[in-house]
Amino acid sequence: MRIIAMIPARYNATRFPGKLMKDLGGEPVIVRTYKSALASKLFDNVYIVTDSEIIKDTINAVGGKVIMSKKDHNCGSDRIAEAVKELDIDIVVNVQGDEPFIDKNSLKMLLEAFTDDRNKQIDLASLKVQITERKQIENPNNVKVITDNNDFALYFSRSVIPYLRDNDAKVSYYKHKGVYAFRKDALIEFYKTPVTPLELSEKIECLRYLEIGKKIKMIETTHESIGIDTPEDLDKAIEFFNNTNE
Template identity: 35%
Template sequence: MKTVVIIPARYASTRFPGKPLVDLAGKPMIIWVAELSAKAVGQENVYIATDDQRIAEVVAQHNFQYLMTSSQALTGTDRLAEAAEQLNADIFINVQGDEPLVDPADILKIRDAKLQHPGQIINGFCWLTPDEDPHSVNIPKVITNEQDELVYMSRQALPGYKEDKNAPKGFKKQVCIYAFNKAELLAFKTFGRKSQLEACEDIEILRFIELNKKIRMVETKGGSLAVDAPEDIDAVTAALKNKETNQPNE
């Protein structure tokens, strides 16, 4: 079973243009993500999917592979589907390009879950920490059934409760590592538009609900930092430097 990691990378972000190429501790962010993905599946199995030649050139300079996709891709998963059409593989793992602290072990955990449950979409989750606000619309909250299958995902604080005694023990949030096969990705792309729920919540995995696909949620490590906006750069850079300093010599 051949597994590849595809990292969607769009230059024309509304909130942060050029985000994939932002310098973090002397290295473009997209390369941090690619190198960590390579630790999981090997550099020969890592691809960056982009619609911008500037990103492609930087990726090539660092000896990684890229796949050109259209500028009309509705979401990162649509871009992944375009890239998957150009590759021959069994499992396609989406790793977000703004997660330069992603754990390679989590990528492998998602892959292994896909191997065990080939008929299901696989997505990661972790528990919100005490300093994270479940009411923040920037954090997609995950609702699962007792078999760890996704029921719904929302930017609202879910599950809700009527009485304090029934409050959940904690809230789950999405971790943006996904595993698909090619048929699942092509079905997503062929849908041709954002679904109503997907558009309301701005959470693309909800489109699979309209396709009647089961989504298995797999717990991964918490505490990762993403670069969503320019004000996140300092904290992520500090975390990267701290990680480099404390990393044991190989």
């Protein structure tokens, strides 16, 4: 299989504009993410896909590969699909540009799901991590996922799912981590499909895949990544970087 990583990189992020160009240990966040993806040695190629000349110039300066996005997009999947539609590839991994500390083991598990999928039942694979604190479970910024007995996603929501009606019931809660591995044809079909009702309601792009009948394999990980959505998150990332590079 020919496997590539795509890192969607918007400059004007809604909650923290310009976050990908903020300094993290002497280099911009997006450069740290790009180099981490390369260092994993899991991909035949790694690309940044962006609508920003600033990000393009920054990645070019470190010898990276950039594909300029030609259109405005509502989500990362659409931006990636536009970029890969002419590429000869099998699997595309969406690496989040604002998560510079890539966990190689989690990505490896995602790719192994496709290697083991001899009948090609999996359209895409993604990660989940168990959460136990009530504050995290009830936080609408944490997308929750429930699965069937074979770990295929049944639904994603910002609400608390499953709802615990019986306090004696034993139930686990999982947060969806926005790292995806797609079969190219599933990604292109997603791109050609208009925004769906549940996706529009919850503002969760993977619901479009479920609504058009795609099967999403969820892989459990214990790794909690550091995503940079706010200035406070950047402070945490800087502290983590400093502690791990002393």
